[in-house]
Amino acid sequence: MTAKDQQHAGLSPSPWVCSGVEQWLKGRPAGAAGARALDLACGAGRHAVWLAQRGFVVHAVDRQQPVVPLAHPNIQFELMDLELDHWPLQGQQYDVVVVTNYLHRPHFPALLDNLAPQGGLLVYETFMDGNAEFGSPRRPEFLLAANELLELSKGLHVLKFEQGLRTQPSPAMIQRGLFISGAWSEIQSGTKTLFHEGTK
Template identity: 60%
Template sequence: MAPSPWVRTCVDSLAAAGAVKPGLRALDLACGGGRHALYLASLGYSVHAVDKNTPETEWPANVQFECMDLEQPDWPLTGQKYDLIVVTNYLHRPHFENLLANLKSEHAVLVYETFMDGNAKFGSPRSPDFLLQPGELLSRLSGLTILRFEQGLRGTTSPAMIQRAMGITGAWSEIQSGTITLTQRD
């Protein structure tokens, strides 16, 4: 399966800024089948892919897959630091701050995309536990410099209500995209 267009757009903007270098460390959180881990590995990242289920994926040498429960009381990635973290279609609020602590202190990037309130009319997830509230992702990422943000109806691929953001640690820098996109979808 191909990477999410959102992830590809965000990571391509990093590459265009010269911020993608072989050996940088990336985390694909709740990686599922590994589509983003494989994409990041193809760009030269050293990827740590984690999920509660072990996918039937052939991993290249620069991907380390680890089966782990991300929703246990203690955060299993404490002390790990990454240059890039990618999260799609996953939300577990109790460890959100822990995840942000896994970003390196300067110029680390978080690319996040998941479902929001209103998605029940399109399918799962339907539970409020797994749906962001309007503006919630921006609020949770308030410690980052936001480079891109969108929320609302995703009409391409399969319709869904989504929120997605790209943010960096530290001050605005050369790791910025060509433009900042702060939009509210209808």
């Protein structure tokens, strides 16, 4: 691991992302070899680095450059405005798509089109209604409604879904899901809901 990788590794990746991707890898005899991943709105690049260290070829995109350059040989960083009228990733295809702490509803269908049609994994985790009680974001356009991620991801198989109050690493109202494209039998699907008193 390079010194720059260590700096990024200090920004711990989401356990939801790690467990979801590791579960997906168990169904691939070749592991991450030859697999392409997208880290959408990658921020500092914590997930891009984590994926690259596991052998994925990673396309990391964001509207701002990471403070510490993503210098890992498996990472291609691209400066990109993800909220233009046209979808800048049209025609791209990925085996794994990771999205955390980001929501732009108009391009959600186009993002799903970027997922490989058979066995592609979508890992999504972001904020939902009620988060204003704990901090940013507070604006409705950045907050999922109850069960909205399930509705947005219709057409994919639900591997796991959770929503409600997260206590670690800091309190927040979140919604997260693991979804797979095409036929999938290696993982038992399931749902779980974390309840916050204000949402019962």
